[in-house]
Amino acid sequence: MPLVASAQERVVINDPSIQFSYVKPSGWEVKDDGYTYEVYAPNSSGAYVSFTYVQRPQGDDYVESLGDKPAFKEDFNFELLYNVAEDVEDFKVIERGKTKIDGATALWAKFQSLSGEQEWISYFYMYPKLGQNFKIMTTAPLAAAENLQEDFEKLIATFEAKKR
Incomplete structure (x- = not known):
């Protein structure tokens, strides 16, 4: 279990049917x-x-903990290639993989994009839980992306969701 420094706080967000929380780093x-x-x-x-x-x-009745059934992969690819890519210029997927978030298997993709003159590196994660597709994205300027990704991953590791 991760230790939480006193300068950090667990932030809880209550939506009508879902509650999610994470540990927000100081600053x-x-x-x-x-x-x-x-x-x-x-x-x-x-x-x-x-x-x-x-x-x-x-009707999407696959086992949530697997996170790698064809229907979920199709949802992930659609979200990545149509919704995420639509919002940025020069979208280019660099790498793909799987990880665990909040006890569920998440698919992720690292991609590069352009906004104005600035190059960005982003990671898009998606996982099924509680009848929802949770989507998490990290975005950082190219020059700072690798240094910040570790901090992003630490924050994501604290993410928890539950029914209200």
């Missing part, structure tokens, strides 16, 4: 537009991690 700032929840790293030229979730299609 990080939150922006919440009601759809996407973003946590910005200090002194990082706009680097952040975002959380959101959407209800999975009804």
Whole structure:
């Protein structure tokens, strides 16, 4: 179990049917537009991690803990290649993999993009839990991305969701 420094706090967000929480590192700032929840790293030229979730299609009855059934892979690929890629310029997937988030298997993709003159590195994670597809994305300027990714992963490791 990870140790939490006293400067960090567990932040709890209550939505109508889902509660999620994470440990916010000291100095990080939150922006919440009601759809996407973003946590910005200090002194990082706009680097952040975002959380959101959407209800999975009804009838999607595969075992959630597997996270690698064809229907979920199709959902992940659609989200990555159509929704995520649509919001950025020069979208290029660099790497893909699997990891565990909140006890569930998550698929992830590392990609590079361009916004204005700035190159960015992002990681997009998605996993099924509680009848939802949880989506987490980290975004950082290319020059700072590798250094910040470890901090992002530590924050993501504290993410927990449950039914209200």
